[in-house]
Amino acid sequence: xxxxxxxxxxxxxxxxxKVFLECVQDMDHENMFWYRQDxxxxxxxxxxxYDVKMKEKGDIPEGYSVSREKKERFSLILESASTxxxxxxxxxxxxxxxxAPYEQYFGPGxxxxxx
Amino acid sequence: xxxxxxNSPSLSVQEGRISILNCDYTNSxxxxxxxxxxxxAEGPTFLISISSIKDKNEDGRFTxxxxxxxxxxxxxxxxxxxxxxxxxxxxxxxxxxxTYKYIFGTGTRLKVLA
Numbered sequence: 001x002x003x004x005x006x007x008x009x010x011x012x013x014x015x016x017x018k019v020f021l022e023c024v025q026d027m028d029h030e031n032m033f034w035y036r037q038d039x040x041x042x043x044x045x046x047x048x049x050y051d052v053k054m055k056e057k058g059d060i061p062e063g064y065s066v067s068r069e070k071k072e073r074f075s076l077i078l079e080s081a082s083t084x085x086x087x088x089x090x091x092x093x094x095x096x097x098x099x100a101p102y103e104q105y106f107g108p109g110x111x112x113x114x115x
Numbered sequence: 116x117x118x119x120x121x122n123s124p125s126l127s128v129q130e131g132r133i134s135i136l137n138c139d140y141t142n143s144x145x146x147x148x149x150x151x152x153x154x155x156a157e158g159p160t161f162l163i164s165i166s167s168i169k170d171k172n173e174d175g176r177f178t179x180x181x182x183x184x185x186x187x188x189x190x191x192x193x194x195x196x197x198x199x200x201x202x203x204x205x206x207x208x209x210x211x212x213x214t215y216k217y218i219f220g221t222g223t224r225l226k227v228l229a
Contacts, residue, residue, distance in 0.1 A: 004158070033216065042121075043219040100166075101214075101215040104161070
């Protein structure tokens, strides 16, 4: 079974703090993704990576950055947390086999509250 | 601009009956589609997929139908069970883009009544 783990289930941070969210997958997947989920807005893609040290902006990258130094680990960084970044953050990974976009496997999520 | 739409935010169904969840998309380049189920405080779980070369895919109680001309897909759950109560997301991808990313809908909350 694919396992995607996220460093924290719940996190409370103050406005202006730098926040690190860590994600690790154990299936040697090439692709990794960070989403946020908000009521009525579904899952929105923040950043994704299809290889070590590679990153691509998703639909809502503003206020975020990412790091992928190792294949199994993908970090999301909030440089200066703001209250509008209070959300559920979900990490996912998927395999690359040819050109087909295979299903993504999700971690349990991190509920971040910025006060 | 929402490229993947789930216009019903919620749906209630009696146990044992059929649940039909709908999803519409606007981008004609989308050719891969997924359905996920999500319980509160958990990550989404993959349910079933379909590619544009098919119009139906079945897996146990779950069947996904794709109508390419209408840019519409639906998930049928038969028979519905109380454990199916969750939020369901559809997602679509353009396989020719080479990015492997999916666009998700806003979700439909299904409640199966015992």
